[in-house]
Structures are given as structure tokens and as C-alpha cells.
Amino acid sequence: MSQPTPDETLLGLLAVQAKHGYQLLACFHDSDELGRVWKLSTSQLYAVLKRLAGQGLIVGRAVETTQAPARTEYELTPAGHKRLQAWLYEPSPSASIRRVRVEFLSRLYVARLLNLPTVAIVRAQKAACWREYETRLAERDRSAPGVGFLALELHIAQLAAVLQWIDRCEMSPEED
Amino acid sequence: MSQPTPDETLLGLLAVQAKHGYQLLACFHDSDELGRVWKLSTSQLYAVLKRLAGQGLIVGRAVETTQAPARTEYELTPAGHKRLQAWLYEPSPSASIRRVRVEFLSRLYVARLLNLPTVAIVRAQKAACWREYETRLAERDRSAPGVGFLALELHIAQLAAVLQWIDRCEMSPEED
DNA sequence: TGTAATCTATTCCATGATAGAATAGCGGCC
DNA sequence: GGCCGCTATTCTATCATGGAATAGATTACA
The missing domain is CATH 1.10.10.10 (Winged helix-like DNA-binding domain superfamily/Winged helix DNA-binding domain)
Known part of the structure; x- marks a missing residue:
């Protein structure tokens, strides 16, 4: 799954x-x-x-x-406890849009609940999304037009949106 | 499901x-x-x-x-055939990000395959995403900080990315 | 010529997710 | 007293899913 x-x-x-x-x-x-x-x-x-x-x-x-x-x-x-720590500070989190929305935000939520630092979590997620973004950009250059190309462009646009958004997650909730 | x-x-x-x-x-x-x-x-x-x-x-x-x-x-x-037509020109398609990526692009692909007009499909999808965008924006105003708020902001950013992207789908593939 | 591998084409099976109902004790309301 | 609703969990039927199994036909090659 x-x-x-x-x-x-x-x-x-x-x-x-x-x-x-x-x-x-x-x-x-x-x-x-x-x-x-x-x-x-x-x-x-x-x-x-x-x-x-x-x-x-x-x-x-x-x-x-x-x-x-x-x-x-x-x-x-x-x-x-060990499993929880490993999950929270997973060094290469998934860059899938859905997983960012669900898994990354859950990590953030849990870390805040436990008063653990969130900087490393945000940084790892940001790095993973950047890598994915670069990969897809390169892929676009050697892609033929059609709905596959449109899908790729949508994916790239979604990743760009995530990258713009994710910086706001570095702030603690009180600083919002 | x-x-x-x-x-x-x-x-x-x-x-x-x-x-x-x-x-x-x-x-x-x-x-x-x-x-x-x-x-x-x-x-x-x-x-x-x-x-x-x-x-x-x-x-x-x-x-x-x-x-x-x-x-x-x-x-x-x-x-x-009837079901296919109804699906292609569904007047209120889902504005879920995933469904846009999968269902909307499939509609586009099928319509192009069958040499059917795609304008109505794109327009319906665009309208649905706009409605969703406005709804979420309004929701943001009466939302408290926390990961729920961040989730909402991500969703809004994703919808904005879709709205920017979708105009490119109005062109036929040859015009790309 | 034999046989191994690969391609075409479909079915089967075990596992796991999911929704929704079922169960069941307890407290409050009229 | 009788019913509703809350707390708390389990059960069941259905369905999706991955992966293997089946099986005929073709190509590869020694």
C-alpha cells in the first residue's frame, strides 16, 4: 500500500x-x-x-x-518510542503531494505536541520536495506534448506551491 | 470509495x-x-x-x-455510450486535487481521442476549482492557527496552482 | 530438434482495507 | 418504566489489491 x-x-x-x-x-x-x-x-x-x-x-x-x-x-x-522517533526525523520523507499534506503535517503536529524541535522535520521535507522538483523539471525537457505532459506540468506546479508554502511551517504556531 | x-x-x-x-x-x-x-x-x-x-x-x-x-x-x-457522454461533460466535476490530476486529464485525453470539443470540459473544471478556492479562502478567515490551518493554506495554494495551470489545457496539443 | 525464454491473455487466491451495523453497559430525561 | 443517547468495542460483508498461476504461441539458439 x-x-x-x-x-x-x-x-x-x-x-x-x-x-x-x-x-x-x-x-x-x-x-x-x-x-x-x-x-x-x-x-x-x-x-x-x-x-x-x-x-x-x-x-x-x-x-x-x-x-x-x-x-x-x-x-x-x-x-x-524508537519507531516514533525514527518516523518523526525520517531523513528522506516522501515528496508526494498527498504525503506532504498528510504525513508531514502529522509529523509537525506530533512534534509540537511533544515539545520536540520541528526545524529538522521541515528542513528534511523541504529538501525532499526540492529534489523532486528538480527531477520533474528535467523530465519535462525531454517529454512529448499530450496529457502526460500536462500531468507533469501540474505536478511541477504543485511542487512549486508546496515549496512556497512550506516556509510558513517553520514558524511555531504562536508566531503565525 | x-x-x-x-x-x-x-x-x-x-x-x-x-x-x-x-x-x-x-x-x-x-x-x-x-x-x-x-x-x-x-x-x-x-x-x-x-x-x-x-x-x-x-x-x-x-x-x-x-x-x-x-x-x-x-x-x-x-x-x-450514454454513460461516457455524461462523464465527459459532467457539469460539476470534483475540485479535489487528485481528481483533477486523474479524472480531468482522463476526460481531456478521451475527448481528444474521440475528436470531441474540450472547451466545455476545461471550463467546467475551472469553475469547480474556483468555487472551491473561494470557499477555502473564506474558511481560512475563521480558522484558528495550528496544523489544521496549515493544511488549509496548503490546500488553497494547491488550488491556486491548478487555476494557473488549467488555462494551458484549453489549447489543443498541437498548439503547445 | 529440443528446450528455454518471452509474449499474449486471462484467472485465481490470499490478504487487507472499509463501511456500517451490531453489541452492550450506563446515565439522564420525561 | 421506557426510551434515547453516550461510551466503547467488535463483527461482518464487501471490495480492492498485488502477485502468482495458468496456458497457448512465438522466437531464440545451441
């Missing part, structure tokens, strides 16, 4: 504090933040939790309450 | 001339044209053909040859 998955973003949310599924789901309903980036259905979220647990990145423990049905709280394992 | 499907593009290819699966597959290998827009696996293509046949949009007939294994050639039914 080449689609971005919310797995590491969930790790990030759990790194702040142990949570159960329903609580995590609520984090994605906030339409000003993560809700604009990810659309997660209930079953999808629980499927991801199961996958992460299967990979040994999180562990769940049942919590009994009198207030509500039994819940399972998940927290990061050491492997989970 | 909100992902664009190659269904109508296949209808367009079949509208030019009846073809069998393997031939259709070859159309997507051309890296200067459709191949840049769609990535179709073998099984995916045959699955789409089955779906289209199930909907009565195409009919297949077995063709025996001594040159090669038996093949099934598909051609459009009247319902298929």
Missing part, C-alpha cells in the same frame, strides 16, 4: 499519555487540527491499534470502570 | 474501437500519456471490465485466433 497510514500519528498521541480507542477517535474529530488531516472511521482506528499491538509497538491493558464499559488503554513500548 | 476509478476512461478507449483486456492494458503502459495518469495492475483492469459488463455498459464476445490464446473483445452498449 502506498497510501499514508495513521499508525505513527497514533504512536505520537499515545506518547503524550496512555489512551484508549474511543479517546483517540475523539482526537481526530477536532476539525481544527488532526481532523482536517485524517478521516478515520471507528473500525479503521481499532484495526490500526490491533496492528500496532501485533508489531509490539504498543501494549494494551484492560481498565474496569463503573462509569462506562470496559476499555483497553494503550501505551508505547520502548520499540514504539 | 472516494478514489477515482478508471472505469469511464476504459469506456472512452473502447468507444474508439472494440478491444480486449490485454490491448487496454497496453494503452496504460504508454508513459507519455495515460501511463502517467493511471497505474493499473492486470487484475485491476480485468476487474473493471467485469464490473462494466455487469452494469451493462459493455459487452464482450469471445474471439478465437490461431495466433494467440482466446481473447474477449469488449465494445460499448448504448448505455455505455
Whole structure:
């Protein structure tokens, strides 16, 4: 699957504090933040939790309450913390437009949540997009007209827009 | 599923001339044209053909040859032609970036193949993107800072890039 | 001439994503 | 009391997807 998955973003949310599924789901309903980036259905979220647990990145423990049905709280394992760090500071992030929108912004969100530096994240993403931009520009020169050429030009225009936009991400939210 | 499907593009290819699966597959290998827009696996293509046949949009007939294994050639039914026309001149196409790249360019490709006018297609797409652009701009004004806001700004920048790019699609390929 | 590789053409299968309903306990409201 | 709605999770059916399997025909070449 080449689609971005919310797995590491969930790790990030759990790194702040142990949570159960329903609580995590609520984090994605906030339409000003993560809700604009990810659309997660209930079953999808629980499927991801199961996958992460299967990979040994999180562990769940049942919590009994009198207030509500039994819940399972998940927290990061050491492997989970390691994976989260590796994902946050991935040295060559994807330059795909979709992944920039979804994965890069999730990295930024998680890093801010955890009070970690964001400069390296933005810089790595910017570099990756520049490389892609140069590659596509070169490709355009040896491309024949037709819809394939138009697709290439659109891609180049999208990358240029990302490069103009990404500098604004270097500022912390308070400086906006 | 909100992902664009190659269904109508296949209808367009079949509208030019009846073809069998393997031939259709070859159309997507051309890296200067459709191949840049769609990535179709073998099984995916045959699955789409089955779906289209199930909907009565195409009919297949077995063709025996001594040159090669038996093949099934598909051609459009009247319902298929109707569906193709409706798709080509869809009055309110999606303004999603992905759909512009994939669906709009496919419309353009098919219309050019069939020597049909493309002006209406481009105009409809442009109008849809403008509406989306205005909507998002208004939304930005009443949005709080954070990654949600950054996502919104990226989206706006992407739409602006599309609007700048789309005018080049009004020209026929010879005029490029 | 044998056989290996490649091309044509399609089907099959296992896995995984996804939507939506189902389940189920509890609290509040009228 | 009875119903609605909230918390919390699981289940199920469907569908997409990648990749291998099948299988006939042609070319390559020793």
C-alpha cells in the first residue's frame, strides 16, 4: 500500500499519555487540527491499534470502570518510542503531494505536541520536495506534448506551491 | 470509495474501437500519456471490465485466433455510450486535487481521442476549482492557527496552482 | 530438434482495507 | 418504566489489491 497510514500519528498521541480507542477517535474529530488531516472511521482506528499491538509497538491493558464499559488503554513500548522517533526525523520523507499534506503535517503536529524541535522535520521535507522538483523539471525537457505532459506540468506546479508554502511551517504556531 | 476509478476512461478507449483486456492494458503502459495518469495492475483492469459488463455498459464476445490464446473483445452498449457522454461533460466535476490530476486529464485525453470539443470540459473544471478556492479562502478567515490551518493554506495554494495551470489545457496539443 | 525464454491473455487466491451495523453497559430525561 | 443517547468495542460483508498461476504461441539458439 502506498497510501499514508495513521499508525505513527497514533504512536505520537499515545506518547503524550496512555489512551484508549474511543479517546483517540475523539482526537481526530477536532476539525481544527488532526481532523482536517485524517478521516478515520471507528473500525479503521481499532484495526490500526490491533496492528500496532501485533508489531509490539504498543501494549494494551484492560481498565474496569463503573462509569462506562470496559476499555483497553494503550501505551508505547520502548520499540514504539524508537519507531516514533525514527518516523518523526525520517531523513528522506516522501515528496508526494498527498504525503506532504498528510504525513508531514502529522509529523509537525506530533512534534509540537511533544515539545520536540520541528526545524529538522521541515528542513528534511523541504529538501525532499526540492529534489523532486528538480527531477520533474528535467523530465519535462525531454517529454512529448499530450496529457502526460500536462500531468507533469501540474505536478511541477504543485511542487512549486508546496515549496512556497512550506516556509510558513517553520514558524511555531504562536508566531503565525 | 472516494478514489477515482478508471472505469469511464476504459469506456472512452473502447468507444474508439472494440478491444480486449490485454490491448487496454497496453494503452496504460504508454508513459507519455495515460501511463502517467493511471497505474493499473492486470487484475485491476480485468476487474473493471467485469464490473462494466455487469452494469451493462459493455459487452464482450469471445474471439478465437490461431495466433494467440482466446481473447474477449469488449465494445460499448448504448448505455455505455450514454454513460461516457455524461462523464465527459459532467457539469460539476470534483475540485479535489487528485481528481483533477486523474479524472480531468482522463476526460481531456478521451475527448481528444474521440475528436470531441474540450472547451466545455476545461471550463467546467475551472469553475469547480474556483468555487472551491473561494470557499477555502473564506474558511481560512475563521480558522484558528495550528496544523489544521496549515493544511488549509496548503490546500488553497494547491488550488491556486491548478487555476494557473488549467488555462494551458484549453489549447489543443498541437498548439503547445 | 529440443528446450528455454518471452509474449499474449486471462484467472485465481490470499490478504487487507472499509463501511456500517451490531453489541452492550450506563446515565439522564420525561 | 421506557426510551434515547453516550461510551466503547467488535463483527461482518464487501471490495480492492498485488502477485502468482495458468496456458497457448512465438522466437531464440545451441
